[in-house]
Amino acid sequence: MERTESERMVLRIPVDLTAERLGALCRVRPDSPAWETVEECLPYVNEYGSPGAVIRWADVERIDGDTVRVNGHVFHSLVLADKLKESRRVFLSVITAGTGLERCPELEGDPFFDTLRGALLAHATGWVTAFMKDRFGFDGRAMLNPGSLPDWPIVNNFALFDLIGNAEEIGVSLNRDGYMRPWHTTSHIHFSGGNYQNCSLCRRYDCVGRRAKFDRAEYVRIFGIEP
Ligand code: SF4
Numbered sequence: 180m181e182r183t184e185s186e187r188m189v190l191r192i193p194v195d196l197t198a199e200r201l202g203a204l205c206r207v208r209p210d211s212p213a214w215e216t217v218e219e220c221l222p223y224v225n226e227y228g229s230p231g232a233v234i235r236w237a238d239v240e241r242i243d244g245d246t247v248r249v250n251g252h253v254f255h256s257l258v259l260a261d262k263l264k265e266s267r268r269v270f271l272s273v274i275t276a277g278t279g280l281e282r283c284p285e286l287e288g289d290p291f292f293d294t295l296r297g298a299l300l301a302h303a304t305g306w307v308t309a310f311m312k313d314r315f316g317f318d319g320r321a322m323l324n325p326g327s328l329p330d331w332p333i334v335n336n337f338a339l340f341d342l343i344g345n346a347e348e349i350g351v352s353l354n355r356d357g358y359m360r361p362w363h364t365t366s367h368i369h370f371s372g373g374n375y376q377n378c379s380l381c382r383r384y385d386c387v388g389r390r391a392k393f394d395r396a397e398y399v400r401i402f403g404i405e406p
Contacts, residue, residue, distance in 0.1 A: 187235040189348050190310065192303045194228035196221065204298035205291075216291050223286055224295055229279030230303035231349035234272045234311070237342060237368075239263050249368070252338050256331040258380060259323055259368070261401050266370045270319050271339060273346045274307055276300040276363035293362075300363040311369065319369030325357070327377040330402065333357040339366050382406050 196204070198218050207213045241248040242264055245257045249269070263269065276299035286292055311319040326333030336357040340346055343366075351364050359366065376391035380398050383389075398406050 187233065187344060190232040190234065190307065192230040192232060192306045194225050194230065194299070194302065196225060196302065200302075201298060204301045205294050213291075220286065220289075220291060220295055223283045224280070224299065227279040227283040227286075228299050228302075229277035230275060230299050230306075231277055232272055232274040232303060232307045233343055233346055233349055234270050234307065235343050237269050237271050239266050239269060250342050252342055254331070254335060254338065256323075256335075257401055258328055258330045262321070262323060262372055262375060263368070263370055266372075270311055270317065270367075270369040271343045272307060272319075272367045272369060273340070273343055273349065273351050273359075274300065274303050274365050274367070275349055275351050275359075275361065276303060278350060278361050296363040300365065304365065308369070317369075318371050318373075321372030321375035322367040322369050322377075324365055324367050324377060328380055336366055339368070 198221050199209070201221055201224060202209060202214060202217045205213075205217060207217050237250045239247065239249055240251070242260050245255050245260050247254045247256065247259045247263055276296045280286055280292065280296055280299070286295070289295075308319045311317045323331065325331055325335035325339055334357045336353055336359065340353055346352065350361065352360050354360060374391075378386070378389045378391040379394040380401065381389075381393065384393060393406075395406060
């Protein structure tokens, strides 16, 4: 793995989507009545979209029970301990859709606006993981996010942001509870773990955004209790 690159990188993410790609990111099919909206919004998304990311290499220094030390900071999480046990190095990231779309007068008040920002975040996340792969040969598709499971709550964003450093460079800040601004911003620890998805351990069974089936056996193995 490349070790001479900067430990920390600020990434400005290009936006040059096709209608097909934007439609897929918005989960709108070409035969859907909403397809026309996708086509109408496409030039605005490409012109005003301003996603960005900060990524940083970090060392997994020690794992003991539910205790994980990363670059000198101690986290307590069973799922973190389990998923990082084979990792020596991980990527930390903050990825945001940015606020560029808010400067587009044609999209002001558009009911599709949130969907477009969500699409920009999904685009940015895919771009960042592709960048990790292309630049470093690191498969960072498996991610752990503070707040996505009760085992690693949102307050862990404070430590994660400290480790990453100055997310304000991409316009991201935390409120006093650890939630990120602007909306459609996410924070992660990326590890080499194939296709792990938080959804596989999440008990919000009826979530419309679910990307993986709930895995009861894995839940019991990691947390030692029935869901
Ligand atoms: S099931 Fe829904 S709430 Fe749970 S981790 Fe997945 S997307 Fe998030």
